[in-house]
Amino acid sequence: MLFGKVRWEEMFPDELDAALERCPVVYLTYGLCEPHGPYNAVGLDALKVHRLACRAAQEHGGVVAPPFFWHVHEIGIEARWAHDTIGDRNPWLTDVAPWVLYRMFLYHLRAAAARGFRAAIVLSGHAPYGEDLARVSEIFARHSPLRVWAGQDSEVTDHPASNGGHAGKYETSIFWALRPDLVDMSRLERGGGRVLATGTDADESSRRLGERLVEERVAWLGRKARELLEEYRAPDRPDAPAPGNPLGALTFDATERIWRDEVRPMLGELVSFQEPETRVEPGSPWAPNETCELYD
Numbered sequence: 482m483l484f485g486k487v488r489w490e491e492m493f494p495d496e497l498d499a500a501l502e503r504c505p506v507v508y509l510t511y512g513l514c515e516p517h518g519p520y521n522a523v524g525l526d527a528l529k530v531h532r533l534a535c536r537a538a539q540e541h542g543g544v545v546a547p548p549f550f551w552h553v554h555e556i557g558i559e560a561r562w563a564h565d566t567i568g569d570r571n572p573w574l575t576d577v578a579p580w581v582l583y584r585m586f587l588y589h590l591r592a593a594a595a596r597g598f599r600a601a602i603v604l605s606g607h608a609p610y611g612e613d614l615a616r617v618s619e620i621f622a623r624h625s626p627l628r629v630w631a632g633q634d635s636e637v638t639d640h641p642a643s644n645g646g647h648a649g650k651y652e653t654s655i656f657w658a659l660r661p662d663l664v665d666m667s668r669l670e671r672g673g674g675r676v677l678a679t680g681t682d683a684d685e686s687s688r689r690l691g692e693r694l695v696e697e698r699v700a701w702l703g704r705k706a707r708e709l710l711e712e713y714r715a716p717d718r719p720d721a722p723a724p725g726n727p728l729g730a731l732t733f734d735a736t737e738r739i740w741r742d743e744v745r746p747m748l749g750e751l752v753s754f755q756e757p758e759t760r761v762e763p764g765s766p767w768a769p770n771e772t773c774e775l776y777d
C-alpha cells in the first residue's frame with residue numbers, strides 16, 4: 482500500500498490537494514442495497530466497488546469519491562427478475578428511477594472536473610447498468626476535458642470468465658475478500674436455502690479465490706488510470722471560473738443543457754428502459770413500476 486488515505490470524505494483539505502497533485506484520478510462508485518441471498522449484506526454492490534476503488538487508489542494513487550448507494554431497480558428487466566428471485570419479501574432496496582440517477586450522475590462528473598481531476602473511473606457494482614453510465618459519460622466527455630471510463634466491476638479484468646452470476650461464486654468471493662465481516666455463508670442454509678436472489682453456485686464461494694480476483698482487478702484499474710491520464714489534454718480556453726481551478730468548470734446551466742438536449746432524448750435506448758421479454762403478472766408486487774411514463 483503506497484498511498485494511505487484515499488477516501489475524499491475522510492481527508493483534510495491539504496491531504497486532498499496533495500493527492501490531486503500526485504495523481505489527478507477520481508473513482509466514482511455506484512451500487513444499491515439489494516438482496517444477494519441471505520448470506521451477503523444487502524449493500525454488496527455499492528460496498529464491493531467502493532472497497533475495490535479504495536484498494537486501487539491505495540496502490541496506484543487517486544481519490545475515491547463518497548460512495549453512492551442509490552441505483553436503478555424495479556423498472557424494466559428488474560421487475561421480472563425480482564418477481565422470480567425475490568418474490569413478495571421486503572427487498573430492502575435503495576432504488577431510484579433511472580432518470581433520477583443519470584441526471585445526478587452528470588452532476589457528479591461535473592463536480593469531479595470542477596475540483597481539478599483529469600480522469601474519472603466510474604464503477605457500477607450493479608449490473609448491467611455500467612453500460613448506461615458509460616453512455617452518459619461519453620456525452621459528458623464531449624463537453625469536458627475530464628477523461629472518463631465507466632463500466633461495471635465485472636469488466637475490470639482480463640479474465641471475463643471469472644464473472645457472472647448475481648450473488649454467485651465470483652461475486653460472493655470478491656465481496657468476501659473485500660469485506661469478510663459482511664459475508665456469512667452459514668446463513669445460506671439457516672436463511673431458508675435459495676431465497677432472496679441466491680446465486681446458483683454460491684456454495685462454491687471462497688475468500689481465497691476472492692483475494693486473487695481482487696488483485697487482478699486492482700492491477701487492471703491501475704493500468705486504466707494511467708491510460709486515461711495519458712489521454713488527457715488541457716482545454717484551449719478555460720470554462721466558467723471555478724474556485725481553486727484555473728481551468729474552470731461547466732456551469733449548472735451548461736450541465737442542464739447537456740441533460741435536456743443530449744441525455745434526456747436518448748434515455749429510451751438505455752438498458753434501464755429495456756422491456757422484459759415477458760411482463761410480470763399484473764397481480765405481482767413488482768408490476769406497478771415495471772414501466773413508467775411520467776418522467777422528464
Ligand SMILES: [Zn+2]
Binds near residue numbers: 517648
Ligand atoms: Zn450484485
